Amino acid sequence: MSEPVLSIRDMTVDALLDGETRTLIDAVSFDLGRGEILGLVGESGSGKSMICRALVQLLPSKAISITGGSVMLGGRDLTVLDEDAMRAVRGAEIGMVFQNPTSHLDPVMRIGDQVAEGIRYHQGKSRSDAKIMAIDILAQVGFPDPQRQYDNYPHEFSGGMRQRAMIAVALSCNPEILIADEPTTALDVTIQAQILKLLMDLRDARGLSIILITHDLGIVAQTCDRIAVLRHGQLLELGEKRQVLSAPQHAYTVSLLKSHPSMLEESILPSSKPAALLTTAKPLLEIDDLVVRFPMPGLGLFKGGKAHVAAVNGVSLRVMPGETVGIVGESGSGKSTLARAILGLTPLSSGHISFDGLDLAQQRREALAKIRTQAAMVFQDPYNALNPRMSIGAMLAEVLASQNKVPASRIAARVHELLDLVGLDREFATRRPQSMSGGQCQRAGIARALAVDPKLIIADECVAALDVTIQAQIIDLFRDLKSAMNLTLLFIAHDLAIVRNLCDRVVVMYRGQIVEEGRCEDVFARPQHAYTAALIAAIPDIDPDKPLMGGLSAETIPHLLTA
Amino acid sequence: MTTVATRRNVPWSRVLGRNLTLATGAGILWLFLMVAIAAPLIAPYDPIYQDAAVRLAMPSLAHLFGTDNFGRDIFSRVIWGTRIDLQIAVIGVLFPFLIGTFIGTIAGFFGGIVDTIFMRLVDIILAFPFLVLMLSIIAILGTGLSSFYIAMALVGWVSYARLIRAQMLVLKNSDYAVAAVSLGFSRSRIMFRHLLPNAIAGSIVFSMSDAVLVLLNGAAISYLGLGVQPPVAEWGVMVAEGQSFITTAWWITVFPGLSIVVLAFGFSLLGDGLGEWLGVRE
Numbered sequence: 001m002s003e004p005v006l007s008i009r010d011m012t013v014d015a016l017l018d019g020e021t022r023t024l025i026d027a028v029s030f031d032l033g034r035g036e037i038l039g040l041v042g043e044s045g046s047g048k049s050m051i052c053r054a055l056v057q058l059l060p061s062k063a064i065s066i067t068g069g070s071v072m073l074g075g076r077d078l079t080v081l082d083e084d085a086m087r088a089v090r091g092a093e094i095g096m097v098f099q100n101p102t103s104h105l106d107p108v109m110r111i112g113d114q115v116a117e118g119i120r121y122h123q124g125k126s127r128s129d130a131k132i133m134a135i136d137i138l139a140q141v142g143f144p145d146p147q148r149q150y151d152n153y154p155h156e157f158s159g160g161m162r163q164r165a166m167i168a169v170a171l172s173c174n175p176e177i178l179i180a181d182e183p184t185t186a187l188d189v190t191i192q193a194q195i196l197k198l199l200m201d202l203r204d205a206r207g208l209s210i211i212l213i214t215h216d217l218g219i220v221a222q223t224c225d226r227i228a229v230l231r232h233g234q235l236l237e238l239g240e241k242r243q244v245l246s247a248p249q250h251a252y253t254v255s256l257l258k259s260h261p262s263m264l265e266e267s268i269l270p271s272s273k274p275a276a277l278l279t280t281a282k283p284l285l286e287i288d289d290l291v292v293r294f295p296m297p298g299l300g301l302f303k304g305g306k307a308h309v310a311a312v313n314g315v316s317l318r319v320m321p322g323e324t325v326g327i328v329g330e331s332g333s334g335k336s337t338l339a340r341a342i343l344g345l346t347p348l349s350s351g352h353i354s355f356d357g358l359d360l361a362q363q364r365r366e367a368l369a370k371i372r373t374q375a376a377m378v379f380q381d382p383y384n385a386l387n388p389r390m391s392i393g394a395m396l397a398e399v400l401a402s403q404n405k406v407p408a409s410r411i412a413a414r415v416h417e418l419l420d421l422v423g424l425d426r427e428f429a430t431r432r433p434q435s436m437s438g439g440q441c442q443r444a445g446i447a448r449a450l451a452v453d454p455k456l457i458i459a460d461e462c463v464a465a466l467d468v469t470i471q472a473q474i475i476d477l478f479r480d481l482k483s484a485m486n487l488t489l490l491f492i493a494h495d496l497a498i499v500r501n502l503c504d505r506v507v508v509m510y511r512g513q514i515v516e517e518g519r520c521e522d523v524f525a526r527p528q529h530a531y532t533a534a535l536i537a538a539i540p541d542i543d544p545d546k547p548l549m550g551g552l553s554a555e556t557i558p559h560l561l562t563a
Numbered sequence: 564m565t566t567v568a569t570r571r572n573v574p575w576s577r578v579l580g581r582n583l584t585l586a587t588g589a590g591i592l593w594l595f596l597m598v599a600i601a602a603p604l605i606a607p608y609d610p611i612y613q614d615a616a617v618r619l620a621m622p623s624l625a626h627l628f629g630t631d632n633f634g635r636d637i638f639s640r641v642i643w644g645t646r647i648d649l650q651i652a653v654i655g656v657l658f659p660f661l662i663g664t665f666i667g668t669i670a671g672f673f674g675g676i677v678d679t680i681f682m683r684l685v686d687i688i689l690a691f692p693f694l695v696l697m698l699s700i701i702a703i704l705g706t707g708l709s710s711f712y713i714a715m716a717l718v719g720w721v722s723y724a725r726l727i728r729a730q731m732l733v734l735k736n737s738d739y740a741v742a743a744v745s746l747g748f749s750r751s752r753i754m755f756r757h758l759l760p761n762a763i764a765g766s767i768v769f770s771m772s773d774a775v776l777v778l779l780n781g782a783a784i785s786y787l788g789l790g791v792q793p794p795v796a797e798w799g800v801m802v803a804e805g806q807s808f809i810t811t812a813w814w815i816t817v818f819p820g821l822s823i824v825v826l827a828f829g830f831s832l833l834g835d836g837l838g839e840w841l842g843v844r845e
Contacts, residue, residue: 372747385738389760
C-alpha cells in the first residue's frame, strides 16, 4: 500500500453523561490508502458512525469529545485543529455522504445551487464558473440531463437521484476523502446497486479514497478493498476483504458472516413445504383482482375530477393454511397497501378479498370480525409499533382481554407464556418499549400478534429496521413459531435473501401488480420476469467474486432508467 | 443497546434534584398552596375588618405590608387573596383543558366533517380579541367569579383543542394505532387509552403557562370590576383599589402585584420543568 492519505492512531472518544465517563470509541487505529475503499462494518451502537463524525469533529453533543490519539491528514493532526481550520478541511478535503438524502439536502434550494455553493465557498470560483463545474459534476454522478436538472428541487427527484445529488454535493469541492455513512440503506436494492457502482466508478476516475460505513457485509464484499469490523467502539478485525471474508479471525466476524441472509441455509429449504401443496384444502385467504386506489394529493380542491393512483392494481393471490408466502417488491410496489387491505385497514376500490370463506367486500361486518380475531400484523418499525406509554405486560393483557379467548384468571399466566414463546424474559412484562432494544421490541410485537392466537400473521418488513444478527434471530423465531403453531405467514420484505430463507412461495410485486409468482427455489433459480431477475442480481452477495448486478446492464431493465 | 431508565422508575426526589426548574416551580406553588390552606392561621387580622385608626399606614411590625385607605391589613388580605387567586388559576385552566382535550381528541381522530365543524368553531372564537369576548360573555351572564369561569371554559378550550388535534393527526397514523385497529379494539379505547396519553404531554406543559395568563386575566377582570367584588380580598381587586393612592401609599398596590408576579413565575417554572421532564420540545 502506498503512503496513506489518512492515518488514525489510537483515537479515543469519550462521552461524559451524568458525571460518568463512557468510552464510545476505544483506541481505534487504521490507515486509509489513496484510491482505497475501506469498509467499516458493525451493528448499530458499534461506533462506526461516531468514528467518522469524530474525524471531521462533527460530534453530536458537547458531552462527547475526542480524548486521545491522532488523526493525521496531509501532515496535520485534525484532532488539534480549531473550528476555523476544521471548516476548511470539511468539504474541501473530506466530503461526507449521509444515509438519508431527503433530510440532508436543503428542500428549498435548487440541486445545482447546492453543488455550486461548495465550489464557490471552497474554491472561490465565480457564480457562472461554479455553475458550469456543478453541471459537470451532476453529469459525472449520473444525472441524464444536468443542464435542466440543475434547476430542480430535491423533492422532484427519487430517493436514488437524491443520493446521487448528495454525492455531487460532497464531490463539489474536490475532496480527497469521501466518507459515506450507510449511503444506500434507505434505498431499494436495484438503486443501491447503482449507487455502489457509482462510488466505485468515482474512485477509479478521481482516485478518491472512500470510507464506506455499512451494516451489510454484502455491500462490503462487493465494493471494498479492506474491511474493518467494529463492535462496542473497538476495532476487532482489520484486513484485506477476501482474507476477512474467507478466514475471519474474530468470533464476532464469524457470527456476522453467518447471519448474512445471502448465506443459503441448505438444510432448511427442502423440509419447508408441508401441507401447503395439498390442493384439496380450502385456501385461508383468497384475493381476486384486488384494486386499491388512493386520491392523488393536491388535486382534491373541488369535488369531481379527482385523480386517483392505484397502489394495488389487479392482484390475485391464494394462500393455503399453514403456508408461508413472501411478498417482495421495492418501495411503492404496493406490498404494504396489500397487507393493510387484507386486514381491512384500507378500503378496497374493487375486487374481492375473502378470509376463511368470508368476503370482505360483501360481508364486511362478519369478515372484519373474523379477521380481527384470527389475523394479526407485525410492523416494520419496532418502536413505533408499540404504545410507548404501556408496559409490555399491560399491552399483551389488553389484547388477551379484548379478544376474549382466554379466561380472565388465566391472562397473567398467558402473558408469561407468550413472552416465553418469543424468547423474552418474563421480567419484560413490566418494561416499556423505550427501555428495550429494537430486537426486543420486535419480539414484543410478535408476542402481541400471537396473543390474538391467529391463523394468519402478516409481517410487514418486520426485520428491515434491525441489525443482521438480530434479523437472523427474528427469522429463526418465525420459523420455529410457524412449525410449532401451524401458522399461515404472509411475509412482506424488500430483502429477497430473507424471503428465500423463510418462505415456501414468493410473490414479486412491481407497481401494484404481481409480476411473478412461484415456489421460492424456482423463482430464485429461474426468474421469468426481467424485474425479478434484476432484483435478484442486485442483492450484494457476500462472495466478492460474484459481481454486482450479475453482468446485467442497466439498459436491459426498463425500471432502472426511471430511478 | 443501552438501557434507559424509564421515567416511572426514578424516585421523585431524584427527578426534582436533577431538574432545578421543576423543583423551584413546584416549591413556589407548594408554598402558595400551604399559605392558602393555612390562611386563617397565618393571617394576623381579619381581611375585611376596617380599622379607621390605622388608615394608609406604612409597612411596620404591626402591619407587615401596611394598611389601605379603609385601614385593612394588606398582609392579611394578600394571604386570604391566595385562596381566591389559586382557585382562579386552577379552575380557569381545568375546564378549558378538559373540554379542549376532549374536542381535540375527537376532531383529530375522526377527521372529516367532525374535524371541520370543530375547527371552524375554533376559528370563529379566535377571530375575536380574547378579552373582548370574555367581557361580553361576562356582561351577559352577570359579574362574579362563576361567570368568569364559564367564560374561560367557553373561550379557553380552543388552544387545547388545537394542540391535541395536531398530535392526534400524527399519532393516529402511527403503527401502534394501526395495530390497535387491527386487534379489534374499540374506537374510544384507541382514542383515550392508546393515543391520548401519548398526545397530552404538550398540553400539560402548555396548561402551566396558560395558568399564568388565566391568573392575569382573572386579576384584570376583577380590576375592571367584573370579577371578584369588593370587599373580598383578591389581588387584582386590591391593585385596582390601590391605584388612586399609588403616589402616596405604594404598598397597597405593590404587594398584591408582587404576589401575582411570583405565583405566575412559579407556574411558568413548573411548566418549563414539566416540559423538560416529559421530554416535550416547544
